[in-house]
Amino acid sequence: AKEPVRVLVTGAAGQIGYALVPMIARGVMLGADQPVILHMLDIPPAAEALNGVKMELVDAAFPLLKGVVATTDVVEACTGVNVAVMVGGFPRKEGMERKDVMSKNVSIYKSQASALEQHAAPNCKVLVVANPANTNALILKEFAPSIPAKNITCLTRLDHNRALGQISEKLNVQVSDVKNVIIWGNHSSSQYPDVNHATVMTPSGEKPVRELVKDDAWLNGEFITTVQQRGAAIIKARKLSSALSAASAACDHIRDWVLGTPEGTWVSMGVYSDGSYNAPAGVIYSFPVTCKNGEWTIVQGLAIDEFSRKKLDLTGAELTEEKELAYSCLS
Numbered sequence: 410a411k412e413p414v415r416v417l418v419t420g421a422a423g424q425i426g427y428a429l430v431p432m433i434a435r436g437v438m439l440g441a442d443q444p445v446i447l448h449m450l451d452i453p454p455a456a457e458a459l460n461g462v463k464m465e466l467v468d469a470a471f472p473l474l475k476g477v478v479a480t481t482d483v484v485e486a487c488t489g490v491n492v493a494v495m496v497g498g499f500p501r502k503e504g505m506e507r508k509d510v511m512s513k514n515v516s517i518y519k520s521q522a523s524a525l526e527q528h529a530a531p532n533c534k535v536l537v538v539a540n541p542a543n544t545n546a547l548i549l550k551e552f553a554p555s556i557p558a559k560n561i562t563c564l565t566r567l568d569h570n571r572a573l574g575q576i577s578e579k580l581n582v583q584v585s586d587v588k589n590v591i592i593w594g595n596h597s598s599s600q601y602p603d604v605n606h607a608t609v610m611t612p613s614g615e616k617p618v619r620e621l622v623k624d625d626a627w628l629n630g631e632f633i634t635t636v637q638q639r640g641a642a643i644i645k646a647r648k649l650s651s652a653l654s655a656a657s658a659a660c661d662h663i664r665d666w667v668l669g670t671p672e673g674t675w676v677s678m679g680v681y682s683d684g685s686y687n688a689p690a691g692v693i694y695s696f697p698v699t700c701k702n703g704e705w706t707i708v709q710g711l712a713i714d715e716f717s718r719k720k721l722d723l724t725g726a727e728l729t730e731e732k733e734l735a736y737s738c739l740s
């Protein structure tokens with residue numbers, strides 16, 4: 410039998426946490442044959458709710474779940490973890506300045522970076538979900554210098570999956586037949602959902618999405634804004650932000666990273682930029698990646714047209730600005 414993998418979920422008493430922990434305990438993240446031990450962290454005001462989640466995990470009697478650590482102590486939470494999903498953060502409240510929210514999250518991610526660096530298992534893989542996700546991940550990277558930069562990522566898979574969903578609805582095809590959309594840049598409304606290399610499997614083979622949709626105005630307009638603003642549309646409808654889709658995307662992200670992407674398929678991940686595609690280097694930027702043996706690689710050589718170039722630059726500039734704002738919170 411396989412050794413259990415320890416998976417940390419921060420903000421585990423929140424709504425994404427509530428959707429995510431049962432998925433992990435059922436093997437959705439790491440595979441149906443992979444035992445897990447869940448580490449759940451939240452802050453003291455949420456301690457009682459966190460304990461309630463732990464009670465429900467016990468009550469669900471998940472065969473793969475070999476243990477649960479529910480704590481408000483960051484060191485206990487981080488000790489020995491192989492995978493860390495960072496969902497906890499400080500939300501933007503009405504009337505709050507962007508800089509104040511950034512400042513709160515910078516201090517959270519700075520201290521959690523140190524705890525992970527000192528106490529997580531070697532080669533721990535980190536996924537930041539909490540917003541501003543790219544910049545929280547960057548802060549985590551900066552303050553955990555002994556964790557390889559390759560191990561620190563942020564979630565743009567929800568945006569990627571939303572783009573697949575929109576194409577599938579538009580063409581009335583199965584979402585599993587659509588692939589290779591790309592989310593470029595920031596997980597914010599400046600992100601660029603790109604379908605220029607996306608395809609659909611049809612009875613007569615793989616066809617480009619553009620050829621099948623035959624509506625460039627929609628693809629260059631409404632499609633992009635729908636994906637960019639989907640989070641706001643969910644809040645309007647549910648009076649709560651996306652939770653089950655975010656949890657599912659977090660599982661997809663880690664699963665593909667650990668177990669690999671299928672041949673010929675790429676996914677979107679926020680990763681430490683090396684300047685590929687002339688994106689700013691030194692920020693966490695979402696790229697198309699393939700994964701093999703637990704490592705991601707940016708897909709190279711894709712053609713970027715003038716329309717796309719502008720959008721890649723715009724979201725890159727926003728990330729550079731966020732980085733500067735985050736650094737100004739440190740001093």
Ligand code: NAX
Nearest residue numbers: 420422423424425451455497498538539540542564567655
């Ligand atoms: P909730 O407010 O329901 O849950 C957040 C939880 O984090 C709370 O239980 C809170 O007590 C806890 N928390 C706060 N500070 C903490 C700390 N220092 N250490 C540990 N836990 C802490 O929010 P939820 O809807 O679950 O969303 C969580 C985060 O995901 C938010 O930042 C949200 O903006 C972000 N999202 C990111 C998405 C993405 O695609 N990257 C999509 C969904 C979501 O909006």
